[in-house]
Amino acid sequence: xxxxxxxxxxxIWTVFFILSVVTIVExxxxxxxxxxxMTMVVGMKxxxxxxxxxxxxxxxxxxxxxxxxxxxxxxxxxxxxxPLIILIPYxxxxxxxxxxxxxxxxxxxxxxxxx
Amino acid sequence: MEATVTTxxxxxxxxxGNRPLGASYGKMMIWYFIxxxxxxxSGFLAAYGLTRFKFIDxxxxxxxxxxHFPFLHGVDAPMYYVAxxxxxxxxxxxxxxxxxxxxxxxxxSKVAWYMFFTVIGGLIFLGSQAWEWKNFIQGSYGxxxxxxxxxxxxxxxxxxxxxxxxxxxxxxxxxxxxxxxNGITAEVDQAEHIYAVNDIVEGFNANQNxxxxxxxxxxxxxxxxxxxxxxxxxxxxxxxxxEGANLIRNEYGNKQFADxxxxxxxxxxxxxxxxVVLNIIIxxxxxxxxxxxxxxxxxxxxxxxxxxxxxLVWVFVFTFFYLV
Numbered sequence: 001x002x003x004x005x006x007x008x009x010x011x012i013w014t015v016f017f018i019l020s021v022v023t024i025v026e027x028x029x030x031x032x033x034x035x036x037x038m039t040m041v042v043g044m045k046x047x048x049x050x051x052x053x054x055x056x057x058x059x060x061x062x063x064x065x066x067x068x069x070x071x072x073x074x075x076x077x078x079x080x081x082x083p084l085i086i087l088i089p090y091x092x093x094x095x096x097x098x099x100x101x102x103x104x105x106x107x108x109x110x111x112x113x114x115x
Numbered sequence: 116m117e118a119t120v121t122t123x124x125x126x127x128x129x130x131x132g133n134r135p136l137g138a139s140y141g142k143m144m145i146w147y148f149i150x151x152x153x154x155x156x157s158g159f160l161a162a163y164g165l166t167r168f169k170f171i172d173x174x175x176x177x178x179x180x181x182x183h184f185p186f187l188h189g190v191d192a193p194m195y196y197v198a199x200x201x202x203x204x205x206x207x208x209x210x211x212x213x214x215x216x217x218x219x220x221x222x223x224s225k226v227a228w229y230m231f232f233t234v235i236g237g238l239i240f241l242g243s244q245a246w247e248w249k250n251f252i253q254g255s256y257g258x259x260x261x262x263x264x265x266x267x268x269x270x271x272x273x274x275x276x277x278x279x280x281x282x283x284x285x286x287x288x289x290x291x292x293x294x295x296x297n298g299i300t301a302e303v304d305q306a307e308h309i310y311a312v313n314d315i316v317e318g319f320n321a322n323q324n325x326x327x328x329x330x331x332x333x334x335x336x337x338x339x340x341x342x343x344x345x346x347x348x349x350x351x352x353x354x355x356x357x358e359g360a361n362l363i364r365n366e367y368g369n370k371q372f373a374d375x376x377x378x379x380x381x382x383x384x385x386x387x388x389x390x391v392v393l394n395i396i397i398x399x400x401x402x403x404x405x406x407x408x409x410x411x412x413x414x415x416x417x418x419x420x421x422x423x424x425x426x427l428v429w430v431f432v433f434t435f436f437y438l439v
Contacts, residue, residue: 007216009213012213014123016188019205023198023201026434026438027194030178039192051434052434055433058430059427062426065212066208066426072138073136076143080146080147081152083154086151087154087157088154088157091158092161092164095162095165096164096168099164099166099167099168099169102169113265114261114265114329115262
């Protein structure tokens, strides 16, 4: 918390501007879906990687500026962020690998799912 | 990392008045609630990811499903509406953080106004989501389901555009099925608007320009379009007419698609609703001068954290449901 009680209005509008620009870029990319972004990189289209990175950028600005994590003590900040950055990638890695495996089984199996 | 307990106050560490991690009790607890809620949403989205990978070659294309915009009937407007909803929510986050900022400076009427705008933003978002659900549940084209549980959709061979059931078929047999826009009541009140599989087959045979497309995605990421002969063959396995969406089946494709849509956007919408209620309570407390008497607007900040979290979740839902 800002103890000086200084106004952060300028910072707030800057962040709003950044979030808006990022969202507009996402929507434009989502509509035109450029051909170059359809190449697969590490199991996913470049476009999807761009979307995910831009989403994390937005999440960073919301958490750091709007939720004012940047003003909290480092230890408090880590106690919130660390569990998330450990558990979420772990969960995603397990479930997506499993989903991919189920897909392969359904495709290669002896049973047809489309009849 | 800073130390949790300050050494200067060693003598009275347990005597109260300490602020572990430099945060007040209420703020710390709302943060840890947010942490656990974030993990809940991660669980939902990761489960969505698993299902999506499981059906990676047949998942519905979001641009084709969410393409409505108010007052633009029949216009293909992919994503514009969800983008607008995102802006509404981000903007209400801005007014919220401005309210918190005004609270730090003890400016009561400013806090009240910003809280008011935040509530309005939240209500507009909820209304938009209700409209989105209405379109999703009602459906716009209709489809048939095969006995293998796959969805078949209809396309005009001349224009390449999707065909609604009403474009080529007429209901004339008495259908006894509840999978319809109007649900059970339709069976009774509007029986003449319900299609039976037979009606679709007759309409298909009478109109040479009708083709079928399957759920399968081809190498360009489009749905596979069958030839007229393949379509006729495929239509033989149709067992249900599907219009709109419910938790059992939907006209867009994979059954889990609608389930996840209802569950994830519904759970998020419930959070927004809760946030709006909390914001209204805070708004009245500000007007009544509760925080003025308390000489601290920290309650605005705590509810603000929850409201920003709701916005944060929407950013992820927007990406994984509508963009990716």
